[in-house]
Amino acid sequence: MAIARRQFDAVVVGAGGSGLRAALQLAESNLKVAVLSKVFPTRSHTVAAQGGVSASLGNEEPDNWHWHMYDTVKGSDYLGDQDAIEFMCRKACDAVVELEHYGMPFDRLDNGKIYQRPFGGHTSNYGERAIKRACAAADRTGHAMLHTLYQRNVRAKTQFFVEWMALDLIRNQAGDVLGVVALEMETGEIMILHAKATLLATGGAGRIYSASTNAFINTGDGLGMAARAGIPLEDMEFWQFHPTGVAGAGVLITEGVRGEGGFLLNKDGERFMERYAPTVKDLASRDVVARAMATEIKEGRGAGKDGEYILLKLDHLGGDVIDKRLPGIREIAKKFANVDPATDPIPVVPTCHYQMGGVPTNVHGQAIAPDGKGGERIIKGLYAAGECACVSVHGANRLGTNSLLDLLVFGKSAGEQVVRDIAADANAMPDLPKDAGDYTLARLARLDSAASGERVSEVGAEMRRTMQLHCGVFRFPDSMAEGVRKMLEVAERNKRTFITDKSKVFNTARVEALELDNLIEVALSTMISANARQESRGAHDRSDFPARDDVNWMKHTLWFKDGNRLEYKPVQLKPMTVESFEPKARVY
Amino acid sequence: MRFQIYRYNPDVDAKPRMQFYDIALEPTDRMLLDALVRIKMEDDTFSFRRSCREGVCGSDAMNINGKNGLACITKLADLQDPVVIRPLPGLPVIRDLIVDMSQFFKQYHSIKPYVVNDTPPPERERLQSPEDREELNGLYECILCACCSTSCPSFWWNPDKFVGPAGLLQAYRFIADTRDQTVNERLDNLEDPYRLFRCHSIMNCVDVCPKNLNPTKAIGKIKDLLVKRTV
Numbered sequence: 001m002a003i004a005r006r007q008f009d010a011v012v013v014g015a016g017g018s019g020l021r022a023a024l025q026l027a028e029s030n031l032k033v034a035v036l037s038k039v040f041p042t043r044s045h046t047v048a049a050q051g052g053v054s055a056s057l058g059n060e061e062p063d064n065w066h067w068h069m070y071d072t073v074k075g076s077d078y079l080g081d082q083d084a085i086e087f088m089c090r091k092a093c094d095a096v097v098e099l100e101h102y103g104m105p106f107d108r109l110d111n112g113k114i115y116q117r118p119f120g121g122h123t124s125n126y127g128e129r130a131i132k133r134a135c136a137a138a139d140r141t142g143h144a145m146l147h148t149l150y151q152r153n154v155r156a157k158t159q160f161f162v163e164w165m166a167l168d169l170i171r172n173q174a175g176d177v178l179g180v181v182a183l184e185m186e187t188g189e190i191m192i193l194h195a196k197a198t199l200l201a202t203g204g205a206g207r208i209y210s211a212s213t214n215a216f217i218n219t220g221d222g223l224g225m226a227a228r229a230g231i232p233l234e235d236m237e238f239w240q241f242h243p244t245g246v247a248g249a250g251v252l253i254t255e256g257v258r259g260e261g262g263f264l265l266n267k268d269g270e271r272f273m274e275r276y277a278p279t280v281k282d283l284a285s286r287d288v289v290a291r292a293m294a295t296e297i298k299e300g301r302g303a304g305k306d307g308e309y310i311l312l313k314l315d316h317l318g319g320d321v322i323d324k325r326l327p328g329i330r331e332i333a334k335k336f337a338n339v340d341p342a343t344d345p346i347p348v349v350p351t352c353h354y355q356m357g358g359v360p361t362n363v364h365g366q367a368i369a370p371d372g373k374g375g376e377r378i379i380k381g382l383y384a385a386g387e388c389a390c391v392s393v394h395g396a397n398r399l400g401t402n403s404l405l406d407l408l409v410f411g412k413s414a415g416e417q418v419v420r421d422i423a424a425d426a427n428a429m430p431d432l433p434k435d436a437g438d439y440t441l442a443r444l445a446r447l448d449s450a451a452s453g454e455r456v457s458e459v460g461a462e463m464r465r466t467m468q469l470h471c472g473v474f475r476f477p478d479s480m481a482e483g484v485r486k487m488l489e490v491a492e493r494n495k496r497t498f499i500t501d502k503s504k505v506f507n508t509a510r511v512e513a514l515e516l517d518n519l520i521e522v523a524l525s526t527m528i529s530a531n532a533r534q535e536s537r538g539a540h541d542r543s544d545f546p547a548r549d550d551v552n553w554m555k556h557t558l559w560f561k562d563g564n565r566l567e568y569k570p571v572q573l574k575p576m577t578v579e580s581f582e583p584k585a586r587v588y
Numbered sequence: 589m590r591f592q593i594y595r596y597n598p599d600v601d602a603k604p605r606m607q608f609y610d611i612a613l614e615p616t617d618r619m620l621l622d623a624l625v626r627i628k629m630e631d632d633t634f635s636f637r638r639s640c641r642e643g644v645c646g647s648d649a650m651n652i653n654g655k656n657g658l659a660c661i662t663k664l665a666d667l668q669d670p671v672v673i674r675p676l677p678g679l680p681v682i683r684d685l686i687v688d689m690s691q692f693f694k695q696y697h698s699i700k701p702y703v704v705n706d707t708p709p710p711e712r713e714r715l716q717s718p719e720d721r722e723e724l725n726g727l728y729e730c731i732l733c734a735c736c737s738t739s740c741p742s743f744w745w746n747p748d749k750f751v752g753p754a755g756l757l758q759a760y761r762f763i764a765d766t767r768d769q770t771v772n773e774r775l776d777n778l779e780d781p782y783r784l785f786r787c788h789s790i791m792n793c794v795d796v797c798p799k800n801l802n803p804t805k806a807i808g809k810i811k812d813l814l815v816k817r818t819v
Contacts, residue, residue, distance in 0.1 A: 039637075040689070042732055043645040057712075100713040103703030103767065105721065105728045112715030137728075143644060144728060151702040186682060215639040248616065251642045332642060335661050336618075457629045501633040503599035506683040509632035 016044035018386025018407035019201030025415025049142025051256030052134030053404035055092035076395025077538035081572035177381035188504030209352035224518025235357035237530035245351025262314035277588035284588035290350035311345035365414025396538020453498035590670035646733035727761035736793035749782035753793035753803035760806035
C-alpha cells in the first residue's frame with residue numbers, strides 16, 4: 001500500500017512548552033514547518049506545571065546565575081553536565097523576560113517587576129539559605145506559559161497538525177533521520193512527513209508508574225520512536241518522585257506551597273524535615289524530601305488510618321495568601337483530597353513526576369550517539385528538547401522550576417540550530433529509503449489482524465504495577481532483579497496485544513495500544529539501567545550501595561533497545577567559562 | 589452504577605444510539621472520568637478525549653446529566669443514577685463523545701489572542717502594577733474546554749458569526765492587559781451585531797464554567813467600553 005507523503009523543512013513532534021518554543025523559532029524564520037500533537041496544543045502537559053520558572057532576576061533579593069548554576073549542579077547530585085547547566089542558567093533571565101514580552105501574565109511585585117518565590121534547592125550564595133528565584137503566575141505558571149506560547153504561535157501562523165500521533169522515525173542507511181510516519185487520529189490515515197529536520201518534543205513518560213502526577217498522554221512517544229530506531233536513551237534510571245502528590249489521586253501539589261511557607265508534618269505533628277535538612281528544611285531538593293517522607297512512612301510515623309501518608313500544612317498562611325498565590329491548590333485539595341487547606345492539612349505522598357533521562361542531546365538540541373570509536377557523533381536530522389531530551393541539565397535529580405526553564409532555553413536553542421542547519425544545507429532533501437513506512441505498517445497490521453491476545457489495559461496495568469513495586473523511591477537489589485525479569489516478560493506479552501475496535505475514525509483503542517509500545521520501551525530502559533547502576537545518587541537510591549560512588553559511577557548510562565545493551569559516557573564536569581563545581585557531600 | 593452513553597461511530601453506525609453500561613465501581617473511582625476509563629477497559633470501542641485528569645487541560649468536556657462539565661472533576665457521588673452522558677451540544681460529532689471543535693477554535697483565533705505591543709522591547713520585563721495584573725484574574729485561567737460556548741443558544745444558532753463566551757472572555761483578557769496597545773482595534777473587531785451583540789446575558793456560560801470564570805461579566809465590560817468610546 002502506498003502511503004501519502006508530504007515534505008517539510010522541519011517536523012516538530014509535540015506541542016507542549018519545548019515544542020511550541022521551538023516551533024516559534026522555526027515559524028518566525030519562514031521555514032515550512034509541521035507541528036504534530038496528539039492533543040490540541042494547550043492540552044499538553046506543560047499546562048499542569050504550577051509553581052514557577054527559575055531565573056536569577058533578583059527582583060526581590062540579590063541573585064546571579066552562578067548561584068543558580070551551583071544549585072542545579074548540586075541538585076543533579078553532580079551527574080548534570082556542567083557546560084549545559086551553565087548554558088541554561090546564563091540564558092534564564094533572557095528566556096523569562098522574552099516570555100513576559102510575549103504576554104505571559106506573571107504575578108507582580110509592588111514595583112511592577114515579576115513576582116518570585118522560594119523553591120526547593122534554590123539558594124543564595126552557594127547554599128547559604130533559600131532564595132526567591134521562581135517566577136510565578138499564581139500556581140498556574142505552566143498553564144500561563146503554555147497558553148502564551150500557543151498564542152504567540154497563532155500570531156506567527158505556525159502550522160499545526162492537531163490530533164496527529166507520530167509513530168516511528170524514518171532513518172536511512174547512513175543513520176540520518178528523514179522525518180516521521182504519523183497517524184491522523186480523526187481519519188485513521190497514515191502519512192509520511194518527510195523533513196530535513198525532525199525535532200522530538202514529546203515530554204515525559206510518567207505513566208510507566210501506577211502513582212503518577214502525569215497526564216494520560218505522557219507516554220514517552222519520542223523515546224519509544226528513538227529506541228525502535230536504534231538511538232540510545234540516556235540516564236533512564238533517574239525518575240523524580242515529587243514529594244507532594246495527593247495521596248490516592250496522584251494529582252500534583254506544587255512545591256510552591258512550601259515556597260510560600262507551608263511545611264510537612266508526620267503523624268506526631270513533628271516538622272520532620274528539620275532533622276533531614278537543617279538549613280533549608282522543607283525546601284531541600286525533591287529527592288531528599290521524598291526520601292525523608294518515605295522514611296517517615298516506612299518507620300511508622302505516617303498519618304492516616306494505615307500510616308500511609310504525610311500531612312502538608314499551610315493553613316497558617318491564611319486564606320488570603322492561599323487565594324492569591326495558591327488558588328489552584330485550594331481547588332485541587334477540595335476536589336481530590338476533600339480538605340480545605342485553609343483549615344486542614346493535605347494528605348500527600350511522593351509520586352512519580354519527572355523523567356530526568358531521555359534522548360541524548362547537546363546544548364543545541366542535536367541528538368548524539370556513540371560513534372563506535374570512543375567518541376560521539378551527531379545524528380543528522382534529529383533534534384530533541386524538553387523532558388524527552390537528556391542534555392543533561394538535571395542529572396540525577398531536577399530542581400523544581402528548572403523544567404519550565406529547560407523547555408524555554410532548549411526549545412529555543414534547538415529551533416535555532418534547525419534554522420542554521422537548514423540554511424547551511426539549503427537544497428538538501430535526502431531521498432527516503434524505499435521501505436520507508438513499512439515497519440510502521442507492519443506494526444499496525446499486526447494490531448489490526450490480531451483476533452485475540454492480551455488486553456492492552458491489562459498489559460499496561462502489569463507494567464505500572466511492576467515499575468511501582470520494583471523501581472520506586474527506595475530500590476533493593478533482589479527486587480530490581482525481579483523487576484527486570486518481570487519487565488522482560490511484560491514486553492513479550494505486549495507483542496501479543498489485541499484490540500476489538502478495528503475501525504478507522506478516532507480509534508482511541510489503537511492509539512492506546514501504540515502508546516503502550518512506547519511506554520514499554522521506557523519502562524524496560526528504566527528497569528535495566530537502574531538494576532545496573534551500583535550506587536545511590538539523586539533519585540536513584542539502592543539499599544546495597546547506599547553511597548554515591550564518584551570513582552566508578554560518575555557517568556551517564558546509555559541504554560540500547562537492541563539486546564538491552566548498556567554503555568556509559570563521562571559526565572562533562574567542565575563548564576563553558578567558569579570553574580568546575582567539584583563533587584562534594586550533598587547537605588541541605 | 590448505571591451509565592447511559594451517546595455512541596456513534598460513522599464507520600459502523602447508521603445513526604447515533606444510547607448505550608447502557610452497568611459498572612461495578614472500585615472505592616478508588618471518585619470522579620466521572622474514573623468510571624469512563626473503567627467502561628473503556630470493558631469496551632475499547634468507546635471513545636472520548638482525556639488527558640490531565642485534574643481539570644486544567646480542558647480535554648474531557650462533555651454533557652453530564654444535561655449540563656456541560658469536565659468528567660475529571662465531576663464527582664460520581666454527586667451524580668444522579670443513571671448518569672446520562674452526551675457529547676458537548678451544538679458541535680458536529682466525530683465519534684462518540686468526541687466533537688469537532690474547529691469552529692470553537694476559529695472564533696478564539698478571531699479575537700487575536702496575543703499581546704500586541706510594537707514598542708521596542710526593554711532590556712528587562714515590561715512593568716505592570718499588581719493592580720493592573722489583578723485585572724487579568726478571572727480571565728487568563730480559561731482552559732478552552734468549550735463548556736461555556738456549547739451551552740450558549742446564541743453560539744448554537746450562529747457558531748460562525750458569534751464569537752461565543754470563551755472567545756469573548758479572551759478578547760477582554762487582551763483588552764484588559766495594560767501591555768497591549770491595540771484596544772481600539774480589538775473593540776473594532778467586536779463591534780458587530782453578531783460577533784459581540786448576540787450575547788443576551790442568559791448566563792449559561794457562568795453556570796457551567798468548570799473554572800468558575802464569568803464570561804458574561806467580561807462581555808459586559810466590553811460593551812461598556814464600546815459605549816464609552818462613542819460618547
